[in-house]
Amino acid sequence: MQTKRMTFSNSWLPYALLAPQVIVTLIFFIWPASQALYQSFLRQDIFGLRTTFVWFDNFSRLFADPLYLNSLKVTFWFSVGTTVLSMSVALLFAVMVNRMIRSRDSYTTFLVWPYAVAPAIAGVLWWFIFNPSIGIMPYMLKGFGYDWNHRSSSTDAMILVIIAAAWKQISYNFLFFLAGLQSIPQSLIEAAAIDGASRFKRFWTIVFPLLSPITFFLMVVNVVYAMFDTFGVIHATTEGGPAQATNILVYKVYRDGFVNLNLGSSAAQSVILMAIVIVLTVIQFRYIERRVNY
Amino acid sequence: MVENNRWGNLFAHLVLILGVTIVVFPVYVAIIASTHPPGTFIRGVMPLLPGPNAIENYRIVITEGRSRAGTPPIGGMLWNSFVMAMAITIGKLSISLLSAFAIVYFRFPFRIFFFWIIFLTLMLPVEVRIVPTFQVVADLGMLNSFAGLSIPLIASATATFLFRQFFMTVPEELMEAARVDGAGPMKFFKDILMPLSITNIAALFVIMFIYGWNQYLWPLLITTDPEYYTIVMGIQRMVTGGDSEPLWHLVMATVVLAALPPILVILFMQRLFVKGLTETEK
Numbered sequence: 408m409q410t411k412r413m414t415f416s417n418s419w420l421p422y423a424l425l426a427p428q429v430i431v432t433l434i435f436f437i438w439p440a441s442q443a444l445y446q447s448f449l450r451q452d453i454f455g456l457r458t459t460f461v462w463f464d465n466f467s468r469l470f471a472d473p474l475y476l477n478s479l480k481v482t483f484w485f486s487v488g489t490t491v492l493s494m495s496v497a498l499l500f501a502v503m504v505n506r507m508i509r510s511r512d513s514y515t516t517f518l519v520w521p522y523a524v525a526p527a528i529a530g531v532l533w534w535f536i537f538n539p540s541i542g543i544m545p546y547m548l549k550g551f552g553y554d555w556n557h558r559s560s561s562t563d564a565m566i567l568v569i570i571a572a573a574w575k576q577i578s579y580n581f582l583f584f585l586a587g588l589q590s591i592p593q594s595l596i597e598a599a600a601i602d603g604a605s606r607f608k609r610f611w612t613i614v615f616p617l618l619s620p621i622t623f624f625l626m627v628v629n630v631v632y633a634m635f636d637t638f639g640v641i642h643a644t645t646e647g648g649p650a651q652a653t654n655i656l657v658y659k660v661y662r663d664g665f666v667n668l669n670l671g672s673s674a675a676q677s678v679i680l681m682a683i684v685i686v687l688t689v690i691q692f693r694y695i696e697r698r699v700n701y
Numbered sequence: 702m703v704e705n706n707r708w709g710n711l712f713a714h715l716v717l718i719l720g721v722t723i724v725v726f727p728v729y730v731a732i733i734a735s736t737h738p739p740g741t742f743i744r745g746v747m748p749l750l751p752g753p754n755a756i757e758n759y760r761i762v763i764t765e766g767r768s769r770a771g772t773p774p775i776g777g778m779l780w781n782s783f784v785m786a787m788a789i790t791i792g793k794l795s796i797s798l799l800s801a802f803a804i805v806y807f808r809f810p811f812r813i814f815f816f817w818i819i820f821l822t823l824m825l826p827v828e829v830r831i832v833p834t835f836q837v838v839a840d841l842g843m844l845n846s847f848a849g850l851s852i853p854l855i856a857s858a859t860a861t862f863l864f865r866q867f868f869m870t871v872p873e874e875l876m877e878a879a880r881v882d883g884a885g886p887m888k889f890f891k892d893i894l895m896p897l898s899i900t901n902i903a904a905l906f907v908i909m910f911i912y913g914w915n916q917y918l919w920p921l922l923i924t925t926d927p928e929y930y931t932i933v934m935g936i937q938r939m940v941t942g943g944d945s946e947p948l949w950h951l952v953m954a955t956v957v958l959a960a961l962p963p964i965l966v967i968l969f970m971q972r973l974f975v976k977g978l979t980e981t982e983k
Contacts, residue, residue, distance in 0.1 A: 412873055414808045415886040424803035425815050428796040428856060434841075435853040436822045439833035446833065500720050503713040510714075516971060517721045522978075523963035524728075525915035525933045528956055531940060532727035535734065535747075535949065543730065546746045577724065582975060606709070635828045639917040643937045657828045664832040665922070673832050680829035688824050 440681065446674035465675035474651060475659070475676075482655045485569060486633035493573035494625055497580030498618075502610070504581075505588040515585070522578035526571075527639030533571040534644040537563075557645065561652030564645050568653050571644070572637045580625050587621040588614065620694070627691045634683065656680060728960070735759070735954035742949045758954045775955055778932040782914055783962070785850045785931055789913035790906055792855035798898070801864035802890055806876070823858040827919055835922050845926040854919060860905055863980055867901050868894065904977030907970050911963045932959040 450461045469475045504514045521529070537544045537557060545555035557563040591614060599609045638657045641647060647654035647662065654662075660680065664673030730747065737752035763776045804816055827834060834853060843849030871894065879889045895902075920931045930938070936955055940947045967974050 409869065410804075410808055410812075411806055411869075411876060413877060413880075415806055415880075415889075417807065417886060418809075420886060421803040421807035421809045421812075424799040424807075428800040428861065429815060429818055431796065431852065431856040432818055432822050434837060435834060436825045436830075436856060437818070439830045439837055440825050442833035442836070443830050496720070500717065503717050503720075506710065506713050507717075514717050514721065516968065518724060519971065519974070520964045520967050521724060522974075523911050523915075523967045524960050525917060525963075527917045527933055527937060528960050529727075531936055531952070531956055532731055534940075535953065536727055536730055538747075541742050541747050541949070543747055543749075574724070574727070579978070582978060586979060606706075635826050638828055639933075642917070642921075643940060660829070661831060661918070665835075670832060677829050677832070681825065684826065684829060685824050 443674045443677040443681070446670055447678045449674075450671040461671070465671045466679075469672065469675055469679070474654075477651055478654050478656055478659045481565075481651070481653060482634060484565065485572070485637075485653070485655055486630050488565070488569040489572045489576065489633040489637070490626060490629040492569060493576040494580050494622070494629060496573070497577045498584050498622075500577070500581050501584035501588055502614075504585060515582075518581050519578045521575050524575055525639060526575060526637055527643040529575040530568070530571045530640035530642075530644040533567060533574065537567050557649075559649055561649060564649055564652050568637075568640050568645060572633060572640050576629060576632055580629070583621055583625055584618065587618050591617050624691070624694055627687055627694070631684070631687050635680075728957075731953045731956050731960075734949055735957050737950050739948060739950055747949075754950065758950050759958075762951050762954045762958070773927045773930060773935075775932055775935060775958060777928070778930050778935045779958065779962075781847075781850075781929055782931040782933065782959075784847055785916065785920070786910050786913035788847060788851035789854050789916070790909040792851060793857040793860050793909050794902060794905060796855060797857050797860035797864055798895075798902075801861050801868055802894065804861075805865055805868040806886065806889075819856070819858050819861050821858075822856045827854070831918065831922065838923055844923050845929050847929070849923050850916075850920055850929065850931070851913075854913070854916065857909075860909070863901065863905065864898065867898060871897060900973075900976070901980070903970075904973045904980065906977075907966055907974045908977040910966060914963050935959075 447465050448460055448462060449458050450465065451458050500514075500518055504511055504518075507514065524532075536542050537555065539545050539556045539558060548555045555563055557567045595613055595617075596609055599613055604612065634655070635657055637655065638661065641653055641655060641658045642661075645653045647658050656676065657680070660673055660676045663669045663676065730749075733749060733751055734742075734747060735758055736755035737748065738754040738757075741748060741752060762774070764774050800815075800819060804812060838844060838849050838853060841849075843852070875893055876889060879893055884892070915933055916931070917933050917937075920929075920934045921937070924930055924934070932955070936952065936959060939952050939955060
């Protein structure tokens, strides 16, 4: 890793400069993470009196536990739903805004601010709109003959949390897609137009392939967002229910650790989550290396 | 423009206006709901036009709160959120600036090792290590304090990377000139590097402030004393505290007040926000 060609020479100053960051990292990141790793190999009896070392037993129990497997499945569908919904809507908006000349900035302003809304608040907002007794959406859906109730229907609850989580993420995806569209050379599009390609064809054969690095990058970011930053959406609205239908992994770790006080299992779940984050981060960084070359 | 298609443009405007409407709709509904008297929500479907009770509702949430459900007046919660967001933002920016400076402008043993320690924080979001982190904070006696709310969140790999990238682009000559003139490292940092980084600092400030303000899980875990509730987590207490249907007019007034500060920050500093967002992800 590089430094400047010429550096300051001082034997203690660099350590002093790094100290605050490194101390915070050691105390609040590395130490708890290693504790999670350690605790994932332990099990306490129900009274918390005796702790035994159980090797990988916590993990094998997790993967034999139908509730955990269900949570994996729920997380998968939730992430896919959130990512696909927010990215496709954002791409549509970005393509449309990119055609505009004078109104581009005003539309952008209207589309970026949901980024500032906390996931928990986004959840409460949509929860209110979909509230079965007073909400507007169930009232309208009833007109179409659909009886919306996210308190009893698993599908409805899942749709609700996906909409709330995706809504907040549209701004982010929109800004990146718009930046990507603006960096596509106009000459390529003009050349295709001269060759007689229709607008639709130009989009699918030129614009979309050129956007693929950004699309891939956003996919990773959105999956990370859906898996780890949406705790608030779930906790403030469905609380994992009905019948575990929205119990995503992050929420389950919290429940098992703080409500059910099953520390061994919660620690094992933390370790699995860390493994997932590490894999996703590595994918993201490999991609960045590739983008630099291209 | 390749071809100017009037109908196509009209169609695009229609799609966008519809899209903007859908995106704005939840907040519109919240603002409307916060202006109605409590009776409206018993009578059935939520209206789409403002009601007469706006001032009364906002007065209640800001000054009185809902004592029965155990939520304090939100004036205090707004203040707590602000203090937490500022502490996280300033903390993150200062320790990242210092460590990026150390990594770029010094050569010392274990430099790469420290760089990797900082890098690791990227891989360990609070959500994946909540129980042990909570134990550490509890052991340090930092529950129910502003230190506990902010310090565990201030380590930042992204800000450190961003400043490192930026410092690498600062011309070498500046430092040579400073050294020839007899400036030490800290003087160089304060009088040359900081003024050059001011746009980057401002852009990150916007992003970090929003990040800090919107913290949810962490305040939820470590505050049990209503004195230290932050507004974003306080809403959850209002929705689920109490046995009956939530008092929607007050909940929505709180939602509007909780979402307003970060939204204003984005709207007034849109350029910086976009810069901060796109650069932290590089």
